[in-house]
Amino acid sequence: MNTSQQLKIVFTGPMGAGKTTAIRAISDAAPVSTEVGNSDQAMFAKESTTIALDYGELTLEDGNCVRLYGTPGQARFSFMWEIIGLGALGVILLIDGSSDHAHLDLKAFIEAFQRNTPDQPFVIGVGRLKSNGDLERYFSLLESVELVAPVFAVDVRQRGDVLLLIETLLCILEMRVTEIDHAAS
Amino acid sequence: MNAASTARADRHVALVKPSASTDDKAAHALQLLESMLWAFQGTTRSNWIVSASEKEADVIFVHTGDCDDRVRQWQHSRKTVVVIETEPDSDVVHEYVLLYPFRAVQVMELLETLDIQLGASATKIDLTTLANPDTPSDDPWSFLDELRMLREVQNGDVWLVGKIAAATVLWVRGDCSEYSADPATLQAIRLGELRLTDVQLQRGVPLPAHRRPRPAAELVWFAGFHASPQLAPWLDAESHYRLVRWPDFGAIRPLPSQIRATATLSAAALTVQEIATRAHISLEEATRMLNALSACRLLTAVDSATAAHKDIRKSVPEPAGGFKSFLRSLRKRLGLTESP
Numbered sequence: 001m002n003t004s005q006q007l008k009i010v011f012t013g014p015m016g017a018g019k020t021t022a023i024r025a026i027s028d029a030a031p032v033s034t035e036v037g038n039s040d041q042a043m044f045a046k047e048s049t050t051i052a053l054d055y056g057e058l059t060l061e062d063g064n065c066v067r068l069y070g071t072p073g074q075a076r077f078s079f080m081w082e083i084i085g086l087g088a089l090g091v092i093l094l095i096d097g098s099s100d101h102a103h104l105d106l107k108a109f110i111e112a113f114q115r116n117t118p119d120q121p122f123v124i125g126v127g128r129l130k131s132n133g134d135l136e137r138y139f140s141l142l143e144s145v146e147l148v149a150p151v152f153a154v155d156v157r158q159r160g161d162v163l164l165l166i167e168t169l170l171c172i173l174e175m176r177v178t179e180i181d182h183a184a185s
Numbered sequence: 186m187n188a189a190s191t192a193r194a195d196r197h198v199a200l201v202k203p204s205a206s207t208d209d210k211a212a213h214a215l216q217l218l219e220s221m222l223w224a225f226q227g228t229t230r231s232n233w234i235v236s237a238s239e240k241e242a243d244v245i246f247v248h249t250g251d252c253d254d255r256v257r258q259w260q261h262s263r264k265t266v267v268v269i270e271t272e273p274d275s276d277v278v279h280e281y282v283l284l285y286p287f288r289a290v291q292v293m294e295l296l297e298t299l300d301i302q303l304g305a306s307a308t309k310i311d312l313t314t315l316a317n318p319d320t321p322s323d324d325p326w327s328f329l330d331e332l333r334m335l336r337e338v339q340n341g342d343v344w345l346v347g348k349i350a351a352a353t354v355l356w357v358r359g360d361c362s363e364y365s366a367d368p369a370t371l372q373a374i375r376l377g378e379l380r381l382t383d384v385q386l387q388r389g390v391p392l393p394a395h396r397r398p399r400p401a402a403e404l405v406w407f408a409g410f411h412a413s414p415q416l417a418p419w420l421d422a423e424s425h426y427r428l429v430r431w432p433d434f435g436a437i438r439p440l441p442s443q444i445r446a447t448a449t450l451s452a453a454a455l456t457v458q459e460i461a462t463r464a465h466i467s468l469e470e471a472t473r474m475l476n477a478l479s480a481c482r483l484l485t486a487v488d489s490a491t492a493a494h495k496d497i498r499k500s501v502p503e504p505a506g507g508f509k510s511f512l513r514s515l516r517k518r519l520g521l522t523e524s525p
Binding site: 006007026058059060061062063064066087088089117119121125126132133135139142143148149150151152153154161163164166167168170171172173174175176177178179180182 | 362363398399400401428429430431433434435436438441444445447448449451452453463464495496497498500501502504505506508509510511512514515516517518519520521524
């Protein structure tokens with residue numbers, strides 16, 4: 001399957017950040033997940049985890065189909081992040097704010113997806129924030145890599161929060177296209 | 186010498202010599218501080234000059250072992266007193282405490298905080314009562330100015346209460362990092378139905394335990410957005426602005442048009458009129474968006490508009506019906522508001 005020829009939105013982030021939940025919130029049908037029992041309970045206490053992909057889709061009335069891919073969270077699958085990211089409309093990056101290495105996760109995922117697509121649109125959702133001022137460290141990190149991307153405090157169990165992330169991605173796409181068309185006219 | 190350096194204010198600081206009864210660490214601490222003040226010359230916002238006389242000084246550093254009646258006299262004559270503590274387990278209570286051994290960055294941060302406070306008191310801004318409780322301001326920016334001042338002063342140890350007449354309507358942390366209000370007040374702030382210029386911020390008791398603090402960026406956003414349909418006095422209609430950070434829309438819960446307007450500023454540097462045109466919103470909404478974004482310090486003014494991004498259409502497959510039509514269909518499918 002050559003995923004670069006598909007219209008797709010990628011959901012990525014570390015294990016337990018809520019990728020499967022986010023896809024489930026908007027997919028036409030229950031997402032196809034390739035989950036297994038989590039053998040890394042010490043790292044993250046959840047029963048199962050995605051080892052290959054989550055897959056959902058949205059069929060539009062104009063005949064187009066948007067694929068929703070959720071990447072596996074573990075760093076050993078980082079080669080897949082780059083492959084899946086190729087040709088994506090954008091990346092919804094979900095971060096677990098309660099993790100001590102959350103900002104390192106953010107950096108690793110951005111670097112991986114920007115490697116092949118430097119101008120990749122990102123929308124970042126941070127869940128389980130420890131305190132109200134906690135988003136600051138993510139913004140500081142984005143500034144250090146000269147990336148201006150939305151970072152929102154979200155709870156992806158709420159469909160409205162997932163839609164906020166998608167809506168923002170769509171607005172970014174629309175405004176980039178508008179700007180380029182304006183510059184060309 | 187540039188304009189910034191000529192504009193630096195002089196701040197006089199006195200280091201009270203330790204009395205014979207205090208231990209050696211007190212003398213070491215003051216020597217270290219004096220060395221740092223010398224090393225910081227030219228790097229701080231104001232010039233910190235060591236003064237031989239406590240009478241001339243704006244700020245007085247004194248070891249905790251030498252704190253006596255003089256401290257009260259200094260404070261009475263409106264001098265800022267910083268207590269140097271050399272015992273790590275001490276529970277000394279004072280507004281400013283410098284614990285020895287201290288790092289240069291700590292001292293520099295302290296100096297900058299003191300500098301802001303000295304500047305604030307010079308312009309008669311007092312944290313005890315930030316505004317005159319008897320005369321609500323007609324200046325639409327007065328409440329936002331107070332929040333901005335709190336953000337500069339960075340006194341996170343205190344909570345201020347916001348009152349209208351005698352009724353407490355909200356709490357704001359002294360560094361403007363958090364705030365709290367009851368659900369009805371929060372909703373009124375969001376909708377612009379609470380006249381924030383009527384709110385008087387006063388030093389108050391700590392936030393009650395049952396109240397959940399929220400990020401104050403949210404309060405600053407709504408204070409900026411609802412302050413006025415006119416451009417804020419520090420913004421200019423002809424200038425091009427670019428987004429340097431996105432607001433936390435997870436907390437703000439914006440309208441789709443507000444996401445669109447913010448996205449335009451992430452795609453290019455624009456004037457307020459250009460934002461209105463590109464985002465298909467009214468000039469008033471574009472104005473309010475600029476006001477809110479600048480209140481939250483999320484904008485920068487740049488020389489001219491520049492398209493910074495590659496054309497996404499060249500890196501994704503061509504959808505049937507074209508890209509714009511595809512995005513419209515996707516919005517419709519998800520139940521999102523259609524873009525104009």
